[in-house]
Amino acid sequence: MPWTETSRTTAEANQDVPRRVILIGPPGAGKGTQTHTLATHLGVAHISTGDLFRRHVGGRTVLGERAQTFMVRGELVPNEITLATVRNRLAEGDAAGGFLLDGFPRTVEQAVFLQQLLRQSGTGIDAVLEMHVEEDEIVRRLAGRRTCRECGRSWHVEFDPPRAEGSCDACGGALAQRDDDREEAIRRRLDLYEQETRPLLDFFRERGLLVRIDARGPVAEVGERAISAVGTTDHSGRS
Numbered sequence: 001m002p003w004t005e006t007s008r009t010t011a012e013a014n015q016d017v018p019r020r021v022i023l024i025g026p027p028g029a030g031k032g033t034q035t036h037t038l039a040t041h042l043g044v045a046h047i048s049t050g051d052l053f054r055r056h057v058g059g060r061t062v063l064g065e066r067a068q069t070f071m072v073r074g075e076l077v078p079n080e081i082t083l084a085t086v087r088n089r090l091a092e093g094d095a096a097g098g099f100l101l102d103g104f105p106r107t108v109e110q111a112v113f114l115q116q117l118l119r120q121s122g123t124g125i126d127a128v129l130e131m132h133v134e135e136d137e138i139v140r141r142l143a144g145r146r147t148c149r150e151c152g153r154s155w156h157v158e159f160d161p162p163r164a165e166g167s168c169d170a171c172g173g174a175l176a177q178r179d180d181d182r183e184e185a186i187r188r189r190l191d192l193y194e195q196e197t198r199p200l201l202d203f204f205r206e207r208g209l210l211v212r213i214d215a216r217g218p219v220a221e222v223g224e225r226a227i228s229a230v231g232t233t234d235h236s237g238r239s
């Protein structure tokens with residue numbers, strides 16, 4: 001099982017935790033870093049649209065080739081591709097009991113699509129966790145990020161280094177810099193976050209679903225904040 005996919009485990013029988021959770025934050029906020037711990041805590045599947053697209057790119061599929069032309073420039077992959085990818089992934093068995101979505105939705109249009117999709121199965125979004133980090137910290141994080149070519153796990157040359165330089169502790173795969181972690185693409189991704197994703201925060205806030213955490217500081221501390229924040233959400237009245 002790839003590192004980025006988490007099967008239902010510890011919280012499987014726990015009805016008190018939210019089960020359909022969205023993680024939002026700017027590029028480099030640490031979403032991917034926290035998802036494994038958080039998804040395991042919630043006992044739900046971890047679904048990252050960025051990872052799904054990168055797997056297609058690595059597998060040289062038609063979808064991957066199309067997505068890559070947008071990803072390398074830091075642009076959003078068009079909805080025609082993205083919505084079908086998400087619909088198919090949510091239809092897989094491990095997502096039936098819940099999911100932690102990382103990187104989706106990114107626009108109000110995508111959020112409305114998700115709400116409608118979940119409504120068809122009589123469910124809804126339980127909670128939305130916003131990871132807040134300032135821009136100078138984001139740039140430091142992205143500049144030093146190294147990603148495993150095999151399992152997709154992110155490391156950082158300074159803040160979260162692997163034991164052996166260039167090699168993933170989790171699976172032994174080779175580490176590399178992501179194509180979209182170049183300065184120009186980073187700038188475009190940050191601009192798009194402000195233009196397209198920030199309005200989504202109000203969308204979820206108005207529905208009483210948004211909880212914000214301070215995502216600065218050591219990885220473990222941010223993880224504890226995330227777990228405690230989702231525990232405080234009132235998911236009785238689903239959106």
Ligand code: AP5
Pocket residue numbers: 025026027028029030031032033034049050051053070071072074075076077078082102103104105106110141142144145146154155156157159160180189215216217218219222
């Ligand atoms: P995606 O993969 O979702 O990229 P992103 O949102 O830009 O987020 P990142 O993966 O860059 O950052 P992260 O928050 O996960 O940070 P990480 O944990 O790695 O999407 C990529 C592309 O796919 C998009 O640009 C778009 O083209 C396309 N796409 C995806 N979803 C789409 C959608 N819905 N619609 C259309 N297109 C879509 O951490 C970063 C670094 O910081 C790491 O090195 C890590 O080790 C380090 N770090 C993490 N936490 C800490 C900490 N607390 N202290 C110090 N260092 C830390």
